[in-house]
Amino acid sequence: MFVDIFGGRVLHLTPELELTTIFIDKTLTPVGIAIHRDGRIFVVGVGNLAAGRMIALDPDGSNPRTIVPDSAGYVPDDLVFDSTGGIYFSDVKGTSTSPTGGVYYIAPDAKTITPLLSNMAMANGVTLSPDGKALWATEFAAGRLHRVDLNEHGGIAPFGSTVPFHFTGRAPDSMRTDADGNVYVAMFNQARILVFSPNGVPIGQILLPGREQNHFLTVSSMAFLPGSREMLIVAWDEIGGRGAMIFKAQGFAKGATLFSHR
Numbered sequence: 254m255f256v257d258i259f260g261g262r263v264l265h266l267t268p269e270l271e272l273t274t275i276f277i278d279k280t281l282t283p284v285g286i287a288i289h290r291d292g293r294i295f296v297v298g299v300g301n302l303a304a305g306r307m308i309a310l311d312p313d314g315s316n317p318r319t320i321v322p323d324s325a326g327y328v329p330d331d332l333v334f335d336s337t338g339g340i341y342f343s344d345v346k347g348t349s350t351s352p353t354g355g356v357y358y359i360a361p362d363a364k365t366i367t368p369l370l371s372n373m374a375m376a377n378g379v380t381l382s383p384d385g386k387a388l389w390a391t392e393f394a395a396g397r398l399h400r401v402d403l404n405e406h407g408g409i410a411p412f413g414s415t416v417p418f419h420f421t422g423r424a425p426d427s428m429r430t431d432a433d434g435n436v437y438v439a440m441f442n443q444a445r446i447l448v449f450s451p452n453g454v455p456i457g458q459i460l461l462p463g464r465e466q467n468h469f470l471t472v473s474s475m476a477f478l479p480g481s482r483e484m485l486i487v488a489w490d491e492i493g494g495r496g497a498m499i500f501k502a503q504g505f506a507k508g509a510t511l512f513s514h515r
């Protein structure tokens with residue numbers, strides 16, 4: 254599953270490379286997607302960039318339900334489930350000099366939303382460690398990587414909030430973890446994925462073909478194929494005009510089996 258931001262579509266691609274559109278809503282402007290363990294498809298959209306929303310779909314893309322309405326005032330960009338069915342999501346509001354975004358937590362009953370990280374300059378990617386004890390987030394407009402040790406209630410543990418890395422250039426986007434706890438960050442406008450250890454130390458990178466000629470610089474997200482090291486990376490050749498592309502690469506370990514998977 255992946256999204257078409259400007260077309261407002263949720264797309265399904267089979268192993269046989271059969272592509273179908275299972276949902277469309279151009280007002281959503283979808284930017285992030287995750288699959289709940291019960292099969293529901295959760296999609297976040299930035300809307301008009303002033304207010305967005307989060308919806309849930311049945312596995313076939315039908316029966317859309319609003320989880321976070323646009324009236325709540327968030328601009329959801331990415332999401333990840335914890336072991337209880339709660340949801341951490343990023344709010345991509347703000348600028349480099351006006352940090353009004355953050356990372357929030359939706360309780361499993363979807364009745365309350367509480368802040369985890371506040372005053373962020375366009376919070377973007379969000380993911381969990383394989384054991385669910387640490388949350389990672391990227392700050393797009395400030396170029397920072399956040400690591401949060403979580404307590405038993407899903408909040409910040411004592412001395413648990415740190416910034417282990419500051420990025421150079423534009424700009425950290427979505428992220429994933431592998432089974433060893435390594436963290437992969439899509440670098441928007443750099444045509445590469447940066448890889449970090451479980452403690453936030455840079456340990457490698459994945460470069461996209463054509464990078465030296467400024468092709469496919471706009472890397473926004475990636476995902477592991479279940480049970481494998483194979484990673485799919487989505488990128489857009491904004492400068493070179495070659496359209497959007499999905500690339501394959503090998504991760505450093507198998508993808509983490511997080512709580513969003515069935």
